[in-house]
Amino acid sequence: MINKKQGLTRLTGRIVVPGDPDYNQARMEFNKRISKFPRVIVFCKRTQDVVNAVKWARENRVPIRVRSGRHSYEGFSVMNGAIVIDVSQMNRIRIDSKQKLAKIQTGNQLQRVYRTLWQKRVTIPAGTAPDVGIAGLTLGGGIGLLSRKYGLTLDNLKEVEMVVPHGRFGAKIIRCNAREHADLFWACRGGGGGNFGVATSFTFKVHPISTVAIYSITWKWKDLEKVFNVWQKWALSVDNRLTSTIQMFSKQVGTVESTGQFLGSASELRRMIQPLLRASTPLKVRVKTVPFIEATKFFAQIDIGLLPKFKVTGGYAYRAVPKEGIRTIKRFLANPPNKHANVECQSLGGAVARVSPTATAYVHRHAKVIFELSARWRLNQEQKRNITWVESFRRAMTPFLIGDYVNFPDLEFKNWPRAYYRNNFNRLTKIKRKYDPLNVFHFQQSIPPAKNR
Ligand SMILES: Cc1cc2nc3c(=O)[nH]c(=O)nc-3n(C[C@H](O)[C@H](O)[C@H](O)COP(=O)(O)OP(=O)(O)OC[C@H]3O[C@@H](n4cnc5c(N)ncnc54)[C@H](O)[C@@H]3O)c2cc1C
Structure with missing residues (x-):
C-alpha cells in the first residue's frame, strides 16, 4: 500500500494504486505491447497537484514518469515501480480571439483541441490521431496536415508553464517564453517530452480556419x-x-x-x-x-x-x-x-x-x-x-533515411542522441544541467545533464 503521507509532502489529485478497481485501466498505455506496473498514478487536477507529486517523488526517492495522452511508442510515460504524473484531467482551453492566442492545458487530446478551437473558427497545426496528447506531440514536434502552411505544432508555441525540480527535494512552477527562461523554451520546442519537467499549459498562436x-x-x-x-x-x-x-x-x-x-x-x-x-x-x-x-x-x-x-x-x-x-x-x-x-x-x-x-x-x-x-x-x-x-x-x-523524429522513438536506435537531435544535443544537455542537474526526469532515452567541466 502507498503511504500518501510519507515524507513531508502529501500527494493530491486522484490517486490510483495497485489493488484499486481502476488500477489496470490507469496503468495501460495506448500501445498494449507495453504493460508496466507503476507504484502510484496521480491524476492531477491542478498545477499544485503536479508540484506535490514531484516533491513527493523526490522526498521518497520514487522514479517519475510524466504522462498526457499515453501515446509514446516505447511507453516512456510509464514504468514499473514509478509514480506516473498524469495531467490528462487538466484540460482547460481558453481562447483569446483578439490576440489570436489559445491557452491549452497539457492534458488535452487533439480532438478536444480541434473541437474547442473550431467553435471560434481557429486552429493550430497538429497531428491526425484524435487521442494523441497535446503535451507529447508539442514538446517533440507536431507534424500534421497543416505543417507546410503553418509549421510544426511547436512553431506556434508562445509560452510553456512547467513544473521543474528545485533544490534537493523541491519543485517549482516556471513560465518559459522568448523572454523568460528562453533557453528552456528553446529546448521545449523539439527536445521531446519527459526531459525537463512537467508541462502544465501551453500558449499557442492560433490561425483562422473555415x-x-x-x-x-x-x-x-x-x-x-x-x-x-x-x-x-x-x-x-x-x-x-x-x-x-x-x-x-x-x-x-x-x-x-x-x-x-x-x-x-x-x-x-x-x-x-x-x-x-x-x-x-x-x-x-x-x-x-x-x-x-x-x-x-x-x-x-x-x-x-x-x-x-x-x-x-x-x-x-x-x-x-x-x-x-x-x-x-x-x-x-x-x-x-x-x-x-x-x-x-x-x-x-x-x-x-x-x-x-x-x-x-x-x-x-x-x-x-x-x-x-x-x-x-x-x-x-x-x-x-x-x-x-x-x-x-x-x-x-538506412542508406536512404536519416535520423528519426523524437516523437517516433525507437529503443533499437543505439545512437539516439544523434538520430533525434544531431548538433542540438550538446545544447540540450547544458539546458538539462541548468534545470534538472540531478536528473530527476529521466527514462531510457532522456537527455542527460552535461557534465560539469
Ligand atoms: C496512433 C498515433 C498517431 C500519431 N500521430 C501523430 C501525428 O499525426 N503527428 C505527430 O507529430 N505525431 C504523431 N504521433 C506521435 C506522437 O506525437 C507521440 O507519440 C507523442 O509523444 C504522444 O504524446 P502523448 O502525450 O499522447 O503521449 P505520452 O505517452 O503521454 O507522452 C509522450 C512523452 O511525452 C512525455 N510527456 C507527456 N506529458 C508530458 C507533460 N505534461 N510534460 C512533459 N512531458 C510529458 C512523456 O513522459 C513521454 O516521454 C502519433 C502516435 C500514435 C500512437
Whole structure:
C-alpha cells in the first residue's frame, strides 16, 4: 500500500494504486505491447497537484514518469515501480480571439483541441490521431496536415508553464517564453517530452480556419514504385497550402493511398493532383470541400481500427528515395509478418523548413519527407516476428533515411542522441544541467545533464 503521507509532502489529485478497481485501466498505455506496473498514478487536477507529486517523488526517492495522452511508442510515460504524473484531467482551453492566442492545458487530446478551437473558427497545426496528447506531440514536434502552411505544432508555441525540480527535494512552477527562461523554451520546442519537467499549459498562436479541400486517391499495390516516385517529387513541389501523405500497405491489403489537405478550393486541388493521377490509373479518387472540423475526422478515421500492439520506427528522407530504396519498401511490404504492416509518409518542407535547425531544438528542418514503418499484432507470440521485421526494414532503409523524429522513438536506435537531435544535443544537455542537474526526469532515452567541466 502507498503511504500518501510519507515524507513531508502529501500527494493530491486522484490517486490510483495497485489493488484499486481502476488500477489496470490507469496503468495501460495506448500501445498494449507495453504493460508496466507503476507504484502510484496521480491524476492531477491542478498545477499544485503536479508540484506535490514531484516533491513527493523526490522526498521518497520514487522514479517519475510524466504522462498526457499515453501515446509514446516505447511507453516512456510509464514504468514499473514509478509514480506516473498524469495531467490528462487538466484540460482547460481558453481562447483569446483578439490576440489570436489559445491557452491549452497539457492534458488535452487533439480532438478536444480541434473541437474547442473550431467553435471560434481557429486552429493550430497538429497531428491526425484524435487521442494523441497535446503535451507529447508539442514538446517533440507536431507534424500534421497543416505543417507546410503553418509549421510544426511547436512553431506556434508562445509560452510553456512547467513544473521543474528545485533544490534537493523541491519543485517549482516556471513560465518559459522568448523572454523568460528562453533557453528552456528553446529546448521545449523539439527536445521531446519527459526531459525537463512537467508541462502544465501551453500558449499557442492560433490561425483562422473555415473550409478546406481534401483528397484521397487509391491505387493498386503493383503500382507502388511508380506512384511513390511521383508522389515524393510532386508533394514538395506543390503550393505550401497543400500537405499530403502516402500510405503503402502490405501486398495482402493490396493498395497504396495518398491523402492531403489543401487550404483552397476543391477545383484548384483537382488541378493540383493531376500529376499524381497520371502516375498510374487510380482505383478510386475523392476530392471535396469540407468544414475543417470534418477534415480532422476524415484523417482521424485512418487511425481507427488498429490492432492493439505495435512497433513503429521512423526516419527522414532528406532527398528523394532512389529506385533501389523504393524497391526495398516494396520487398518488405511483400513479405510482412501479417497484413497490417505498412509504411506511411508525410510531406514536409514549406513552413517547417523556413525555420533554422538551430532556432528550436527540433533539428530536422531540411528533411523532405517523414517515414513511419510499422507492424501491428494482437497476440504476444506474434511480437518477436513483428519487431524483427520492423527492425530489419529500418536497417535496410538506412542508406536512404536519416535520423528519426523524437516523437517516433525507437529503443533499437543505439545512437539516439544523434538520430533525434544531431548538433542540438550538446545544447540540450547544458539546458538539462541548468534545470534538472540531478536528473530527476529521466527514462531510457532522456537527455542527460552535461557534465560539469
Ligand atoms: C496512433 C498515433 C498517431 C500519431 N500521430 C501523430 C501525428 O499525426 N503527428 C505527430 O507529430 N505525431 C504523431 N504521433 C506521435 C506522437 O506525437 C507521440 O507519440 C507523442 O509523444 C504522444 O504524446 P502523448 O502525450 O499522447 O503521449 P505520452 O505517452 O503521454 O507522452 C509522450 C512523452 O511525452 C512525455 N510527456 C507527456 N506529458 C508530458 C507533460 N505534461 N510534460 C512533459 N512531458 C510529458 C512523456 O513522459 C513521454 O516521454 C502519433 C502516435 C500514435 C500512437
